[in-house]
Amino acid sequence: MKLIQIDAGRSAAEEDRTMNSPESPPVATRRSEYLRETIEERIATGEYGPGMRLDESELAEEFGVSRTPIREALIQLDSEGLVEMRPRRGAIVMEVSPQRLCEMFEVMAELEAMCARLAARRLTSADRDELVAAHEASQAALGGGDPNAYFYLNERFHHAIYAASHNHFLIEQARQLQRRLRPYRRMQLHVRDRVKASFDEHGGITAAIVAGDGERAAQLLRDHVTVQGERFSDLLVSLSELQERARRTR
Amino acid sequence: MKLIQIDAGRSAAEEDRTMNSPESPPVATRRSEYLRETIEERIATGEYGPGMRLDESELAEEFGVSRTPIREALIQLDSEGLVEMRPRRGAIVMEVSPQRLCEMFEVMAELEAMCARLAARRLTSADRDELVAAHEASQAALGGGDPNAYFYLNERFHHAIYAASHNHFLIEQARQLQRRLRPYRRMQLHVRDRVKASFDEHGGITAAIVAGDGERAAQLLRDHVTVQGERFSDLLVSLSELQERARRTR
């Protein structure tokens, strides 16, 4: 059986986008790997909202595979914190309380601040070029009014900072936590004016890093990521919106 | 079949110690859960050293279970970063280069510093009591010359700081990274005088947290965890010692 057959069940809308970074080959060697990525993406987009039940047999049939690789994918997602497997009671998309979400953003802010501090110290010219390029590219998406386009460029900008830290372990940790926060970060950008504010903050962060001012870059990034003030209320709205969508299929 | 049967294969030396926190019941509901904990512990103690091959069938036979739960345990350990599963080439205990180990300690230092900063701000009287109690308990282990006893008390002290941060997500992250670093931290304490130095540093950290000086506590903890100077050479020795032990069974 050819691996290409596991495409069965993919919705037409996402057929072309792999969301993989360029370094990873398009075809996964194990089905479970591909399944993990796909289910993860569906959680990120909110297609599978918080609390939604993930039935193993159902998913197996949908993807045209047996339960085994589905189960392995779910176990991985469980370890990553995106899914919760309760013994003998099935798997659900992880439900995150507002408080916990704030805690996660608090940690993310600190990790990114650390990236920025290191980046300011260790920046190579290639790092600087990519950072500036990512920032300028997102400027183009500002006018378009497409929050999705900005979402991906936003990720590119943050990844550029991670990379510039030159601590590969830190890069992995930051990316993993970012993946867990993806569904909520995405919703955040749908708030009016948030995209513009985000872009402006990126400008300040870029300047601080390029200037080599690690402490200032760290503080700016911390503020950029931390959820506080009225952004907290915005987050609550996004959260209930995601859960509302899931409630139908629960 | 009763779950108690899965005890088969446990060495007598570790039969009584579960290393679980009090909140988790002694009997795991899924075999894979128990297997994950046991294998993880063996990696932590160095019984399974870096690079050692973990054959699924072999482990299955040893534990008296089928390959399925073994495999699920390995997948979890892979997600946690303790094991590396290479497609169709089997699982090995994660090999960590000296550079990567330093990177991991660099991140750990920052996470713990964050815990300390928050702890200094949010410390309750219960938190303070546990922190001081943990510190005093380890003093008793100082003279004994048993690095293992100090190792566990050291963990208790650090966990007390995590808990005092009152950020549950941060607590989880810190504990998980600590688990990954466990094999190496344990070796560190075998270095002469390190135990005493560690204890003294704990004293300073405790004082700073109790005094509410978050920044100082954070800096002290950062220095406490970061590997630098001659401790780096010590680490290299520990590392090769672990690998040497593994090479035999490779």
Added chain:
DNA sequence: AACTGCTTTCTTGTATACGAGAATAACCTA
């Protein structure tokens, strides 16, 4: 009519079976 206890059904957790890729050994050729 509500609650409790039992039975049935459904899903998960584990075992077993099988096919395929990788590692290794054997063999042939230069």
Added chain:
DNA sequence: TAGGTTATTCTCGTATACAAGAAAGCAGTT
């Protein structure tokens, strides 16, 4: 003898089968 090619074996990845626990439905009692 060394290198490369092929055959064999061994382990992994996936499918299928089965057993056990949880949830849901049913009935009987108070």
